[in-house]
Amino acid sequence: MSFNDELVSLLPPKYKGRLSITGSNTGKRLELYIDPCDVRSILKAVYDAGYNHFIGITVVDYPMENVFELVYLLSSIERNGELLAIRTKIKRDEPFIDSVADIYPLAYYQEIEGYEFFGIIFRGHNGLRKWILLDNWEGPPPLRKDIDTRQIVLEIFYGGKRYERPRQWRSLGGYSGLERGGENE
Amino acid sequence: MAEAKMNKRFSFTNWVRSRSLWMIHYCSACGAIELPPNMMAPLDLERWGVMPAPSPRQSDVIVIMGYVTKKTLKVLLRLYHQMPEPRYVLVGCNCPATGGLYWDSYSTIKAIDEFLPVDVWVPGCMPRAEDWLKGFLKLREKIGDGRIECPRPIEDLGELEEWIYREVKMREELMRSERG
Amino acid sequence: MSKALTIFLGPQHPGAPGNVAFKLVLDGERVVDIDLIPGFLHRGFEKMMEYRRWDMDLVMCPRICVEDPDHVELSYTHAMEQIFDIEPPEKAKYIRVIIAEFSRLASHLLWMMHFAGPIAARYATSWAIAAREEILKWFDYVTGHRIYHHYIFPGGVRWNIPGDFEEKTLKVLKVIEPLIKDLDRGFFHHPIFIKRAQGVGRLKASDAIRLGATGPNLRGSGVQYDLRKSLRYDAYGEIDFEIPHGEYGDAYDRALVRLREMYTSIYIIRQALEKMPYEGPYRWKLPPTLPIGEGIGRVESARGEFVAHIISAPSNPLSRSLTPYRIKFRGPTMPHLTTILKHIVANEEITVADLPILIGSLDPCPPDIDR
Numbered sequence: 074m075s076f077n078d079e080l081v082s083l084l085p086p087k088y089k090g091r092l093s094i095t096g097s098n099t100g101k102r103l104e105l106y107i108d109p110c111d112v113r114s115i116l117k118a119v120y121d122a123g124y125n126h127f128i129g130i131t132v133v134d135y136p137m138e139n140v141f142e143l144v145y146l147l148s149s150i151e152r153n154g155e156l157l158a159i160r161t162k163i164k165r166d167e168p169f170i171d172s173v174a175d176i177y178p179l180a181y182y183q184e185i186e187g188y189e190f191f192g193i194i195f196r197g198h199n200g201l202r203k204w205i206l207l208d209n210w211e212g213p214p215p216l217r218k219d220i221d222t223r224q225i226v227l228e229i230f231y232g233g234k235r236y237e238r239p240r241q242w243r244s245l246g247g248y249s250g251l252e253r254g255g256e257n258e
Numbered sequence: 259m260a261e262a263k264m265n266k267r268f269s270f271t272n273w274v275r276s277r278s279l280w281m282i283h284y285c286s287a288c289g290a291i292e293l294p295p296n297m298m299a300p301l302d303l304e305r306w307g308v309m310p311a312p313s314p315r316q317s318d319v320i321v322i323m324g325y326v327t328k329k330t331l332k333v334l335l336r337l338y339h340q341m342p343e344p345r346y347v348l349v350g351c352n353c354p355a356t357g358g359l360y361w362d363s364y365s366t367i368k369a370i371d372e373f374l375p376v377d378v379w380v381p382g383c384m385p386r387a388e389d390w391l392k393g394f395l396k397l398r399e400k401i402g403d404g405r406i407e408c409p410r411p412i413e414d415l416g417e418l419e420e421w422i423y424r425e426v427k428m429r430e431e432l433m434r435s436e437r438g
Numbered sequence: 439m440s441k442a443l444t445i446f447l448g449p450q451h452p453g454a455p456g457n458v459a460f461k462l463v464l465d466g467e468r469v470v471d472i473d474l475i476p477g478f479l480h481r482g483f484e485k486m487m488e489y490r491r492w493d494m495d496l497v498m499c500p501r502i503c504v505e506d507p508d509h510v511e512l513s514y515t516h517a518m519e520q521i522f523d524i525e526p527p528e529k530a531k532y533i534r535v536i537i538a539e540f541s542r543l544a545s546h547l548l549w550m551m552h553f554a555g556p557i558a559a560r561y562a563t564s565w566a567i568a569a570r571e572e573i574l575k576w577f578d579y580v581t582g583h584r585i586y587h588h589y590i591f592p593g594g595v596r597w598n599i600p601g602d603f604e605e606k607t608l609k610v611l612k613v614i615e616p617l618i619k620d621l622d623r624g625f626f627h628h629p630i631f632i633k634r635a636q637g638v639g640r641l642k643a644s645d646a647i648r649l650g651a652t653g654p655n656l657r658g659s660g661v662q663y664d665l666r667k668s669l670r671y672d673a674y675g676e677i678d679f680e681i682p683h684g685e686y687g688d689a690y691d692r693a694l695v696r697l698r699e700m701y702t703s704i705y706i707i708r709q710a711l712e713k714m715p716y717e718g719p720y721r722w723k724l725p726p727t728l729p730i731g732e733g734i735g736r737v738e739s740a741r742g743e744f745v746a747h748i749i750s751a752p753s754n755p756l757s758r759s760l761t762p763y764r765i766k767f768r769g770p771t772m773p774h775l776t777t778i779l780k781h782i783v784a785n786e787e788i789t790v791a792d793l794p795i796l797i798g799s800l801d802p803c804p805p806d807i808d809r
Contacts, residue, residue, distance in 0.1 A: 365481060
């Protein structure tokens with residue numbers, strides 16, 4: 074794959090030299106590191122350059138460096154499926170970034186996921202809520218690295234230790250039900 | 259009929275109920291993939307009287323086909339309380355029995371036993387099509403021999419939603435406070 | 439003069455495509471707005487996978503999309519092989535192609551059940567499930583399990599193929615092909631089905647690309663885009679085949695694209711059996727610790743583009759880790775049931791009677807959205 078001249082010409086001069094090619098096999102992609110304040114302008118430029126097929130937003134949590142890294146994955150159908158990854162880093166204490174839901178319609182739902190699993194607030198998004206986790210989880214955003222869900226589950230269901238059967242307050246039916254005479258086939 | 263007459267607790271209603279079990283048409287999770295071979299081509303369940311019914315008001319048995327998340331549990335309890343007596347519960351796959359593969363998941367229920375009175379368990383991950391068939395046949399035998407008491411004594415529930423929330427959330431609080 | 443009515447096409451419904459709920463806003467008989475309510479199948483895969491070793495994670499992968507499990511394993515494997523920076527042996531590439539194509543065939547035959555069932559064409563459902571039984575028995579013969587194979591592994595495939603692999607596979611194809619031809623003549627060219635499906639849910643090509651559609655939904659609108667031809671992963675570069683596509687973009691075209699894909703799959707499997715090298719290694723053994731890196735695996739599953747993005751970073755400065763740092767899956771059903779459905783319902787006249795045909799022709803797999 075070669076550099077996309079149309080894309081390079083549409084980028085603002087700050088980023089013109091920062092494209093790079095990485096990856097191999099199906100992950101071969103163009104990569105671009107940007108500042109979080111330029112997200113909307115870069116994604117608009119990229120949309121005009123032909124990368125209008127939105128794949129997803131991957132959020133990675135680095136608690137040691139105190140950042141969230143967002144990777145926007147886009148692909149272009151007219152350039153035969155070429156992948157473009159745009160990476161930004163935002164601060165973990167103030168996780169705010171602009172929303173791109175009006176440029177790419179699918180980003181609306183990927184940003185809801187970023188909100189409910191990590192707690193990132195997308196400015197300009199009018200529907201941030203708990204969508205998948207609605208009745209499934211009460212508490213802080215579960216995919217952050219400082220929430221130890223395994224320990225929480227062990228304490229609630231297993232009495233705190235591994236390699237134990239789940240504790241049950243009662244058993245309606247099953248092995249302690251209404252069978253008599255050892256009819257457990 | 260001959261072998262059924264030799265059983266001391268033979269009753270004609272039980273024999274008839276076991277031959278015509280209607281299950282709710284609800285594909286709740288993974289194990290639902292091995293039910294189409296049961297409903298149709300190779301192992302035809304309709305020869306044994308089992309048919310998927312569209313509404314819980316017209317069904318006898320609820321089949322839980324895999325892991326149960328907390329959101330599905332609300333739906334299952336609602337369906338179970340809308341079924342008229344006599345009603346039976348058939349649970350398949352390892353996940354609702356002891357937790358299974360998702361033992362450390364924050365949103366699945368580890369033992370469905372606490373919420374619904376279970377009659378037949380079908381183990382496996384996932385159970386083959388023949389195993390589901392054997393589960394249905396075992397349920398048929400149990401009902402026909404009269405080994406299941408119906409109606410089951412259940413405590414007075416009051417409002418359904420409140421009961422569900424009370425059970426699930428208060429249990430978590432109690433377990434957490436018990437640990438200190 | 440009618441008021442808007444809100445009803446739920448809830449999780450327990452014979453016309454719902456699995457365990458998801460929709461919130462419909464109706465105006466008379468016409469559906470004005472549709473909203474998806476997911477979350478009934480959420481298990482928290484991405485968090486659970488950060489606690490297990492990378493080879494134990496492969497066991498959890500096929501359970502993400504139950505109807506088409508091998509492509510999830512394949513995308514995970516591609517991403518892992520990019521992190522380890524190796525290429526699998528030639529024999530493994532051809533075996534992967536054969537397994538993936540059989541999985542696509544089985545998934546399309548199960549799609550027939552979800553599509554023909556709600557419009558009461560039960561004969562087509564029975565034939566499709568009977569044909570799928572042959573494929574599941576073949577999977578049992580090669581990999582040991584009918585549904586969750588755990589066969590495609592980073593480095594190659596997990597076990598060697600048996601001695602009579604070629605003749606057994608050709609026998610299975612010989613049994614399935616007449617059944618698919620029966621479905622072709624008996625269902626896809628049936629006048630009642632044509633009347634019900636033509637003109638329903640038109641999706642233009644530019645809208646499909648803009649809203650993120652992939653797979654047969656995109657190809658039914660006329661866009662000739664298939665990842666097997668664009669990225670040429672595994673052994674697809676050496677096999678030549680045509681990509682089926684439609685032109686008008688309604689439910690009938692999408693259904694015909696899937697039918698033609700079934701024929702294409704059989705053609706690909708026959709070619710792969712001829713070109714495969716039967717001697718040679720089938721797997722490279724990999725070390726137990728992960729190097730630092732990042733991999734993106736994109737494959738063309740039966741429903742569209744499946745992407746696995748794996749990042750391997752040390753969790754503390756001194757260790758090489760056994761577990762991946764972050765895994766993100768994006769299934770193909772997320773755009774189909776959210777943006778595309780909303781767009782079609784807002785721009786076309788969809789009545790409540792057309793809704794099962796429309797949702798069935800988009801071929802959703804609900805565990806993809808919730809993971």
